[in-house]
Every structure is written in structure tokens, then in C-alpha cells.
Amino acid sequence: MKDLLYLSMRHALHHRLRTAILVLCLAVAAYLPTIVQILSLRYEASLTARAASTPLVMGAKGNRFDLTLGTLYFRPNALDPIPYREYQTLASASAGLAIPMNLRFSARSVPIVAAGLEYLDVRGLEFADGTPPLRVGDAILGSAAARELDAGVGDTVYSDQSQAFDIAEAPSIALRVTGVLEAAGTPDDHAIFVDIRSAWLLEGAMHGHEDAESIDPRMIFAETDEGAVLNSAVRELNQITPDTAQRFHVHGDEGDLPLSAVLLFPASEKDGTIVKARMNASQSLQMLVPSEVIDDLLGFVFRIKGFLDLVAGLLAASVGLMTLLVMLLTVRLRAPEMRTINHIGAGRFTTLGLYACELGLIVALSLVLAGAGVTLSLALLPDLVTAL
Amino acid sequence: MTALVSLEGVRFHYPGPPGTRFELRIDLLEIARGERVAFIGPSGSGKTTLLNLISGIAVPQAGVVRHAGRAISALSNAQRRTHRIATVGMVFQEFELLEYLPAIENVLLPLRVGSELRVSHATRKRAGELAASLGVTHTLRRRPSRLSQGERQRIAICRALITEPSLLMGDEPTGNLDPTTAATTLDLLFEHAAAREATLLIVTHNHAILDRFDRVIDIRELQGVGDAMTSAADGPAGTAS
Numbered sequence: 001m002k003d004l005l006y007l008s009m010r011h012a013l014h015h016r017l018r019t020a021i022l023v024l025c026l027a028v029a030a031y032l033p034t035i036v037q038i039l040s041l042r043y044e045a046s047l048t049a050r051a052a053s054t055p056l057v058m059g060a061k062g063n064r065f066d067l068t069l070g071t072l073y074f075r076p077n078a079l080d081p082i083p084y085r086e087y088q089t090l091a092s093a094s095a096g097l098a099i100p101m102n103l104r105f106s107a108r109s110v111p112i113v114a115a116g117l118e119y120l121d122v123r124g125l126e127f128a129d130g131t132p133p134l135r136v137g138d139a140i141l142g143s144a145a146a147r148e149l150d151a152g153v154g155d156t157v158y159s160d161q162s163q164a165f166d167i168a169e170a171p172s173i174a175l176r177v178t179g180v181l182e183a184a185g186t187p188d189d190h191a192i193f194v195d196i197r198s199a200w201l202l203e204g205a206m207h208g209h210e211d212a213e214s215i216d217p218r219m220i221f222a223e224t225d226e227g228a229v230l231n232s233a234v235r236e237l238n239q240i241t242p243d244t245a246q247r248f249h250v251h252g253d254e255g256d257l258p259l260s261a262v263l264l265f266p267a268s269e270k271d272g273t274i275v276k277a278r279m280n281a282s283q284s285l286q287m288l289v290p291s292e293v294i295d296d297l298l299g300f301v302f303r304i305k306g307f308l309d310l311v312a313g314l315l316a317a318s319v320g321l322m323t324l325l326v327m328l329l330t331v332r333l334r335a336p337e338m339r340t341i342n343h344i345g346a347g348r349f350t351t352l353g354l355y356a357c358e359l360g361l362i363v364a365l366s367l368v369l370a371g372a373g374v375t376l377s378l379a380l381l382p383d384l385v386t387a388l
Numbered sequence: 389m390t391a392l393v394s395l396e397g398v399r400f401h402y403p404g405p406p407g408t409r410f411e412l413r414i415d416l417l418e419i420a421r422g423e424r425v426a427f428i429g430p431s432g433s434g435k436t437t438l439l440n441l442i443s444g445i446a447v448p449q450a451g452v453v454r455h456a457g458r459a460i461s462a463l464s465n466a467q468r469r470t471h472r473i474a475t476v477g478m479v480f481q482e483f484e485l486l487e488y489l490p491a492i493e494n495v496l497l498p499l500r501v502g503s504e505l506r507v508s509h510a511t512r513k514r515a516g517e518l519a520a521s522l523g524v525t526h527t528l529r530r531r532p533s534r535l536s537q538g539e540r541q542r543i544a545i546c547r548a549l550i551t552e553p554s555l556l557m558g559d560e561p562t563g564n565l566d567p568t569t570a571a572t573t574l575d576l577l578f579e580h581a582a583a584r585e586a587t588l589l590i591v592t593h594n595h596a597i598l599d600r601f602d603r604v605i606d607i608r609e610l611q612g613v614g615d616a617m618t619s620a621a622d623g624p625a626g627t628a629s
Contacts, residue, residue: 003500003507007489014488340484343445344547345473346501347466 026366085255096266102199114199130179398451429607477548
């Protein structure tokens with residue numbers, strides 16, 4: 001056997017190009033279905049795990065996939081806002097833990113997740129460095145976001161301005177980084193977390209400016225019982241510091257301020273069912289079970305995967321047939337050599353063994369190459385849930 | 389001298405329609421140990437078939453082929469192969485070296501494809517000594533395509549001698565060589581056969597070299613002139629291992 005392997009290896013090496021082409025073709029035929037299978041399983045596991053750990057999501061009526069993917073995976077999409085009042089109602093019902101979320105903003109394209117601090121607890125996120133946000137305008141970074149933004153505790157990141165040439169829109173706001181989270185292997189790694197009030201700061205609903213009483217009286221258009229209407233020339237503050245913190249305020253009713261969604265972790269299954277039924281009866285709201293939405297989504301994904309499996313199967317079959325053809329031609333080409341070996345004293349099993357060993361070597365090399373490709377792909381490819 | 393090879397009442401034919409097929413018939417042929425025999429005859433007269441029968445590559449439909457008293461025609465395929473590798477060294481007309489192996493590995497090939505034999509330090513040393521005695525040590529790392537005709541031929545002789553066979557056979561081993569190289573080749577074969585008391589059987593068309601052999605056998609005389617084509621009753625099909 002050792003001698004047959006040696007002779008086969010010599011033959012394969014002598015015909016390098018032929019061997020390389022065969023190995024490459026077989027490796028691709030093995031690699032494609034394997035990587036598709038692994039990635040789809042990972043995708044499924046990742047999507048399912050996160051969905052399963054989030055019992056209910058409340059948001060504005062609309063596309064349920066957008067609402068689920070937006071709140072669970074921070075996929076950028078324009079969710080219709082719901083008023084903060086809905087969260088207050090839900091929280092006061094004592095049906096469980098409700099976490100308000102605002103997902104409309106980003107900093108250098110990294111999503112800013114404005115949520116209650118409880119969010120960190122329910123997701124099991126731990127600090128690698130720093131502390132939770134202490135005041136409005138403070139931010140903590142997911143591990144991947146910190147790398148992407150090249151920022152750490154004490155640094156400042158600026159929110160992306162939605163309308164660069166519209167002075168009525170809120171300006172870019174400086175967010176002070178107070179902490180960096182440990183890697184969790186979830187979309188949380190790729191996000192910036194701020195307090196929910198910071199989202200209103202980014203919305204422009206909360207703002208700060210010079211003290212109206214100390215500025216030039218000509219900058220005051222009118223005075224009302226609730227305050228003063230100022231000229232837009234009055235300089236707005238774009239960063240909250242200990243000195244300016246007292247100057248940031250909200251005009252109007254806090255209950256009207258916008259949210260993207262509310263996560264609900266019901267105290268019991270019964271509570272969840274009741275809340276869900278009540279919300280879904282609403283004209284403007286919907287309450288989703290993320291695991292159900294993700295199951296539906298995976299139904300689509302796996303329908304596509306079935307097609308990919310078919311394509312991969314056809315590819316593997318054609319490569320197998322091609323390999324068979326090459327081997328049959330090789331048998332014909334090597335007939336004089338085998339006759340010589342036979343005349344010297346080798347039996348039929350020896351000659352068959354030579355072919356089998358060479359085929360075995362080629363298949364083994366292909367599998368090693370495909371395995372290396374799969375390993376490399378899994379190491380280098382970004383997390384699909386975040387990337388797709 | 390005692391007979392190393394003997395053929396008694398041998399009948400052999402290749403498959404084919406009766407009346408058109410060739411049949412080799414040898415009533416008695418004995419070749420002594422250490423004897424140097426040349427087989428001559430026109431193309432198609434059965435010289436190569438005779439070598440195949442003697443080496444055990446082909447098996448007669450009737451009669452017995454013996455090596456040192458052992459009836460090899462009665463052995464199984466596997467036994468005949470084992471016997472052939474151990475006792476027969478063959479030099480082919482085209483040398484039939486394997487292009488994907490360097491010369492040293494071509495020399496060692498019988499040890500790699502034989503079930504009973506193994507490549508070892510001793511056999512490598514022996515291959516080196518054979519190559520040195522034939523003056524081709526410098527070619528051992530080269531592939532056959534990078535060897536001259538004479539070098540290829542010497543490597544083929546090394547391969548035939550690596551198992552120290554008692555029977556050395558050549559099927560027109562000088563057929564494609566110029567007269568000088570042919571003479572040198574024969575010198576080497578005679579020299580190495582003599583050194584090991586091996587019997588040397590050569591098929592040749594070259595009548596200029598015949599006087600160097602102990603015996604020259606015309607294959608037509610051996611089986612009866614003009615009787616090469618036969619319509620004799622069919623025998624069982626022959627087998628080749």
C-alpha cells in the first residue's frame with residue numbers, strides 16, 4: 001500500500017496541471033455546498049437565538065420584518081415612530097419589563113441604539129472598560145463599533161447629521177464615550193448605546209442654548225407663560241457638559257416624543273398574551289413575537305437555500321462526471337504502463353490500486369483544500385446576521 | 389548442465405476464429421542453467437509468445453512449462469506473478485521505463501509492485517551498485533526522457549537485474565539500437581548473466597550477434613516449418629496474468 005501510494009503520488013506530481021485542475025474542481029464542488037450549509041445553519045442559529053431571547057416587540061403598524069430586524073439586529077430602516085406615551089402605558093401596566101428604543105440615528109454609519117439601561121442587563125452585556133452613561137449625551141460602544149470608530153472611553157463621537165443643509169434640523173451632536181462593552185458575538189457588538197433621552201437630543205426635541213434671560217433682548221421674539229420664543233440666531237449647544245447640562249430641556253409633552261419600538265419581557269406568558277392581544281387590537285400599533293417573524297423569514301431563506309442546494313448538487317455531479325471522464329482517459333493513456341507493470345509481475349489488484357490511490361490522493365487533497373477554504377471563509381467572512 | 393527451463397507438449401493459441409488463428413506448438417524444449425539462447429524467426433512466428441510462456445505471463449492451453457522442475461503453468465495467477473518477480477528479469481524492446489519516475493525508482497519498480505518484495509536500504513544500495521557496474525550512476529536522479537538511448541537501455545537492464553533473477557529475458561533488447569550500442573548492451577547482459585549464473589534468453593532479428601550465443605533456436609524449426617497457421621481442433625482459451 002505504501003509503495004502504491006508512493007507511485008501514485010509520483011504520477012500525480014508528474015502531471016501537476018491535470019492534478020491541480022482536478023483537485024481545484026473537486027474542492028470547489030465540496031466547498032460550495034459545505035459553506036452554504038454551515039452559513040445557513042449559522043444564520044438560522046444566530047437569528048433564532050436572538051429572536052428567542054426577545055419575547056415581544058411593539059411598534060407602529062407596518063412591515064413586521066422591518067420592525068423585527070430593526071429592533072433585534074439594528075438593520076437600518078425607517079420605522080414609523082410611536083409616541084413615548086405608549087411605552088409609559090405599557091410600563092405602567094406592570095405586565096413585565098418594557099424597554100423603549102429609538103433607532104433612527106447613526107454615527108459614521110454605526111447604528112445608535114437609544115434604549116433604557118435595562119437593555120444591557122437583558123442582553124447580558126458586560127463592560128470591558130468604563131461605566132454606563134451618566135447623563136444625556138453619554139454613549140457606550142459595542143466592541144466592534146469601538147474598533148470601527150477607533151474610539152474609547154473619554155473620546156467623543158459625532159452623530160451623523162440627517163440634513164446637512166437644513167438649519168431647522170438638529171445639528172450633529174457630540175457624544176461622550178463613557179464605556180466600551182465586551183464582545184458578545186451579536187449585533188450589539190456593532191452598535192453605539194445611548195440613553196433614550198439622548199435620542200431626543202439627536203431628534204432636536206431636546207436642545208440647549210444660551211440662557212434666554214442673559215441674552216440680548218432683541219433675540220427674544222415673544223414671551224409666553226411657558227417660556228420665550230427666540231430668534232434662530234441664538235447659538236444652540238451641540239454638546240452636553242457639566243456646565244451646559246442644566247441648559248438642555250424638552251419643549252412640549254414628553255409623552256409625544258418619538259420611539260421606534262418597545263421591547264417587552266412579560267412577567268408571565270399570560271401577561272404577554274394579554275398585552276399582545278390588546279396592542280394588536282390597536283389601529284396604530286402592533287405587537288410581534290420575534291421568533292414567529294424570524295421563522296417566517298427563515299422559511300423564505302431556506303426556500304432559496306433549497307435552490308442553492310440543487311445548484312450545488314448539480315455542480316458536484318458534473319464535477320464528479322468530469323473526474324470520472326478524466327480517470328477513464330487516464331486508464332486508457334496508462335495502459336502501456338500498466339502492461340509493463342503487469343509483465344514485471346504486478347497483479348490486477350496492484351494496477352487497480354494504483355488508480356484508486358491516485359484518485360484517493362486527489363480526493364483527499366480536494367477535501368483538505370475545501371476544508372481550509374471553509375475554515376478561512378468562516379474566519380474572514382463577517383457575521384452574516386450583521387452583514388446580510 | 390541441468391535444465392532450468394523446460395517446455396513439454398506445449399500448445400498455445402490466442403483467441404480467434406478457428407482456421408485463422410496462430411498456434412504455438414512445442415513438443416520439447418529444454419534450456420540449461422547458465423545457457424545463453426537466442427530465438428530467431430520472422431515477425432509473427434511466436435518468439436514473444438514463447439517468452440511470455442516461459443516467463444509465466446501467458447499460460448499454455450496444453451502442456452507444461454517448468455522452471456527448475458517447478459510447473460509454473462500449473463500455478464495460480466498470483467503464484468505465477470510472485471514467481472515471475474522473484475526469478476525472471478525482463479528487458480523490453482522499448483525499455484518501457486515509466487516517465488514519471490526517476491531512473492533509480494524505475495530500477496526499484498519490481499520491488500514496489502511485487503507483493504513479496506520491499507524497497508529497503510539494502511535494495512537501494514544494490515540498485516546503486518548495479519547502476520555503477522553499468523556506468524549510469526550519474527543518471528539515477530534523471531527522468532527517462534532526459535536519458536540517452538543507451539542510458540535508458542542500461543537502466544532497463546538494472547531493473548531486470550534488481551531482483552537477482554535466475555532467468556534473464558530480452559525481447560529484441562537491441563532492436564532499436566545502433567550496432568555499437570547494441571554490442572555494448574549484449575556485453576552487459578552476457579556479463580551480468582555470467583556473474584550470476586543466470587540463463588539468458590534473447591529474442592532477436594539481428595543475425596550479426598547470433599554467434600555470441602550458446603544456442604540459436606529458429607522458432608519455425610521448433611514447431612515445424614510451414615505449420616504456423618493451423619486449423620487444429622480448438623482448445624480452451626489461454627489466460628494471461
